[in-house]
Amino acid sequence: MPDRTAGRGTGARVIPLAHEQRRKARKVTPNEVAARARAAAASRRQARSARRRADVARLPSEGARPVYGALADPRLRKAASFARRRLEGQYVVDEYGYDEELVEDVMAPLLDFLYESYWRVEVRGAENVPKHGPALLCANHSGVLPWDGVMLTLAVRNEVPSQPVLRLLAADLLWRIPFLSHWARKAGITVACDADAERLLLEGEMVGTFPEGFKGIGKPFSERYRLQRFGRGGYVEVAIRTGAVIVPVGIVGAEETYPMLGDVKILARLLGTPYFPVTPTFPLLGPLGAIPLPSKWIIEFGPPVETEDLMPEAAQDAMTVFNINDGIRDTIQQILYRNIMQRRSWFW
Amino acid sequence: MGQRILITGTSRFLGGMLAKRLESDPDVETIIGVDTDPPLFDFERVEIVRADIRNPLFVKVLQTTRVDTVVHANVVADELEIGRGPMKEVNVIGSMQVLAACQKAQDLRRVVVRSSTEVYGSEPDGPAFFTEEMGPRGNPKTGYHRDILEVEQYSRDFGRRRPDVSLCVLRYANILGNTVDNPMSQYLGQPVVPTLLGFDPRIQFIHEDDAVEVLVRAVKSDVPGIFNVAADDAIYLSQAIRLAGRIHAPVLPPSVALAARLLGLLPFVPVPVNLVRYLAYGRVSDNTRLKTVFGYEPRYTVLDAIHDFALKKRAERMRPEPSEADWEEDLRRFIDRKLAETTETAGPDPAPTPSGDFPGGLSDA
Numbered sequence: 091m092p093d094r095t096a097g098r099g100t101g102a103r104v105i106p107l108a109h110e111q112r113r114k115a116r117k118v119t120p121n122e123v124a125a126r127a128r129a130a131a132a133s134r135r136q137a138r139s140a141r142r143r144a145d146v147a148r149l150p151s152e153g154a155r156p157v158y159g160a161l162a163d164p165r166l167r168k169a170a171s172f173a174r175r176r177l178e179g180q181y182v183v184d185e186y187g188y189d190e191e192l193v194e195d196v197m198a199p200l201l202d203f204l205y206e207s208y209w210r211v212e213v214r215g216a217e218n219v220p221k222h223g224p225a226l227l228c229a230n231h232s233g234v235l236p237w238d239g240v241m242l243t244l245a246v247r248n249e250v251p252s253q254p255v256l257r258l259l260a261a262d263l264l265w266r267i268p269f270l271s272h273w274a275r276k277a278g279i280t281v282a283c284d285a286d287a288e289r290l291l292l293e294g295e296m297v298g299t300f301p302e303g304f305k306g307i308g309k310p311f312s313e314r315y316r317l318q319r320f321g322r323g324g325y326v327e328v329a330i331r332t333g334a335v336i337v338p339v340g341i342v343g344a345e346e347t348y349p350m351l352g353d354v355k356i357l358a359r360l361l362g363t364p365y366f367p368v369t370p371t372f373p374l375l376g377p378l379g380a381i382p383l384p385s386k387w388i389i390e391f392g393p394p395v396e397t398e399d400l401m402p403e404a405a406q407d408a409m410t411v412f413n414i415n416d417g418i419r420d421t422i423q424q425i426l427y428r429n430i431m432q433r434r435s436w437f438w
Numbered sequence: 439m440g441q442r443i444l445i446t447g448t449s450r451f452l453g454g455m456l457a458k459r460l461e462s463d464p465d466v467e468t469i470i471g472v473d474t475d476p477p478l479f480d481f482e483r484v485e486i487v488r489a490d491i492r493n494p495l496f497v498k499v500l501q502t503t504r505v506d507t508v509v510h511a512n513v514v515a516d517e518l519e520i521g522r523g524p525m526k527e528v529n530v531i532g533s534m535q536v537l538a539a540c541q542k543a544q545d546l547r548r549v550v551v552r553s554s555t556e557v558y559g560s561e562p563d564g565p566a567f568f569t570e571e572m573g574p575r576g577n578p579k580t581g582y583h584r585d586i587l588e589v590e591q592y593s594r595d596f597g598r599r600r601p602d603v604s605l606c607v608l609r610y611a612n613i614l615g616n617t618v619d620n621p622m623s624q625y626l627g628q629p630v631v632p633t634l635l636g637f638d639p640r641i642q643f644i645h646e647d648d649a650v651e652v653l654v655r656a657v658k659s660d661v662p663g664i665f666n667v668a669a670d671d672a673i674y675l676s677q678a679i680r681l682a683g684r685i686h687a688p689v690l691p692p693s694v695a696l697a698a699r700l701l702g703l704l705p706f707v708p709v710p711v712n713l714v715r716y717l718a719y720g721r722v723s724d725n726t727r728l729k730t731v732f733g734y735e736p737r738y739t740v741l742d743a744i745h746d747f748a749l750k751k752r753a754e755r756m757r758p759e760p761s762e763a764d765w766e767e768d769l770r771r772f773i774d775r776k777l778a779e780t781t782e783t784a785g786p787d788p789a790p791t792p793s794g795d796f797p798g799g800l801s802d803a
Binding site for chain 2: 126130134137138141145148176177178179180181183184185186187262265266268269271272275276280281283285286289
């Protein structure tokens with residue numbers, strides 16, 4: 091009788107079925123296709139870092155530029171050189187479109203205000219995120235606008251600095267929206283599809299997903315912190331196929347940023363959005379209604395769920411996938427309840 | 439016996455360059471170029487047949503010349519070049535005829551079809567990288583997309599009917615470099631480049647040297663299959679424009695359909711409809727199969743291709759009389775060839791046979 095995967099200290103109560111094969115040892119080669127995909131991904135990863143080094147080396151060096159007298163202030167000078175390099179196209183983005191310089195020098199400093207001061211994000215269980223190697227973060231989704239994705243990215247960036255940027259997977263609606271779509275790309279977000287997630291995980295990147303999707307982010311305030319259906323478990327299949335660890339994440343605080351009191355279905359249909367929110371400030375105050383409430387946030391990373399010892403064929407087994415999916419959903423719900431109880435109020 | 443090769447589309451960049459490269463290959467016995475338009479270069483060895491690939495006599499050309507390799511590179515990407523109607527005729531009916539003729543050619547061993555990454559379309563929810571096994575997403579929205587899908591369908595049918603012929607389908611990304619002239623290079627070559635406001639797609643190129651090299655290798659090898667021919671990396675359109683030294687002008691309305699219509703009215707280089715969708719949503723394909731199965735590592739990245747393109751543009755601006763320089767080069771080439779010819783006729787070297795034996799009164803080069 092196979093032992094429980096839960097026995098591995100996961101907290102996710104995953105009970106393997108009797109017919110499930112388990113790998114004899116960790117280092118057993120999976121089937122050949124997967125091995126080839128892995129090798130290709132590894133060489134892509136190497137080629138990418140080599141290319142990045144070459145591209146960066148080709149950028150004009152700072153010293154080669156004349157310094158104007160008016161720009162004596164080093165901060166001003168830095169800003170001017172940044173602007174000039176941007177206008178000349180002298181910067182490096184990776185092939186997924188992640189623009190590290192733009193994120194680190196422009197986006198993150200602006201958003202750090204929200205992270206540090208406005209929502210005072212508190213991170214728990216950061217040790218559950220692997221320091222290196224692929225991981226699939228799986229979080230609850232809430233709060234009308236996907237600020238939880240932004241804060242989760244910042245939390246990983248601040249608390250697990252050894253990992254590369256978190257690559258969030260975003261639903262197709264985002265990719266139709268002008269401006270937002272390419273900013274999202276530049277911040278490292280990619281399309282929510284198996285192909286992208288699998289490719290990134292095989293290349294050793296960290297991927298973040300919100301399996302509830304629009305059902306989670308667009309749920310009424312009365313249903314706050316009640317997890318919706320976790321999609322069809324596609325993310326579990328991807329994790330099994332790539333052997334990546336799944337880390338359940340509970341995010342508390344996003345629900346109160348925009349308490350959604352109602353949903354104008356007719357307007358939503360007209361605009362082609364999944365919902366049209368009515369909050370205490372929107373649409374009453376117009377654009378001002380987009381200002382979120384300063385709730386207190388807690389992001390907790392739960393114990394990781396290993397998928398590496400499952401055969402890749404387990405991804406085809408709907409019951410295995412369903413069980414793991416259910417276990418992760420359960421873990422996140424527990425994290426949410428625990429953290430809500432510990433929070434004194436919405437705001438601190 | 440050397441390789442006997444027939445190339446369609448010698449008036450176009452890929453077909454012409456391929457013929458030029460194969461000329462100097464001693465293993466190639468015969469090169470026949472079929473195109474209605476005059477060829478890209480004045481060739482020395484290539485026999486040019488001025489014929490329409492849609493003509494039923496085309497099959498006779500294949501049979502009488504007993505070619506063992508056919509390269510179908512006569513695919514028109516630019517809707518504005520000849521108009522949508524003729525473009526469809528050339529792409530769809532032309533490919534149908536060429537592949538139908540190939541089916542009847544008994545000596546054939548190898549067929550190479552030039553396709554495009556356009557088969558994947560340009561959709562907002564497309565994956566970051568398209569691999570060869572991914573089919574088209576949604577319905578084709580542009581004429582070129584539909585054409586390319588049909589070209590590939592005919593290729594698949596051909597592959598099924600003639601399993602003895604090794605079939606290679608090359609899906610090319612946009613070709614860019616220092617000589618190629620195509621819709622993308624014209625678009626990026628404008629002093630002010632209009633883009634869709636609010637959209638900054640990831641795009642991808644293949645350097646022209648790599649593009650030609652892949653085609654040459656496809657002719658020389660017999661690896662079957664479908665391959666994306668693209669550089670390793672991708673770039674944002676905005677960065678590409680800036681690196682090319684152009685002014686980036688995000689001016690057009692963020693509605694793709696409206697933009698396509700308005701683009702025709704603006705005083706810029708007209709942009710084909712399929713390029714407009716590409717400028718909104720982009721498309722990047724994965725070249726892993728090209729590297730591992732086909733066995734070719736692209737030598738240039740997307741940045742290299744842009745860099746070469748920018749150099750060319752800068753050089754063009756510096757050159758005082760481009761027409762005169764072109765003319766001079768033509769003259770020099772002519773003199774060189776005549777010189778070579780006189781030395782050749784003096785020696786015992788067998789000159790390429792004139793193609794007077796083709797039915798239908800087809801002329802040679």
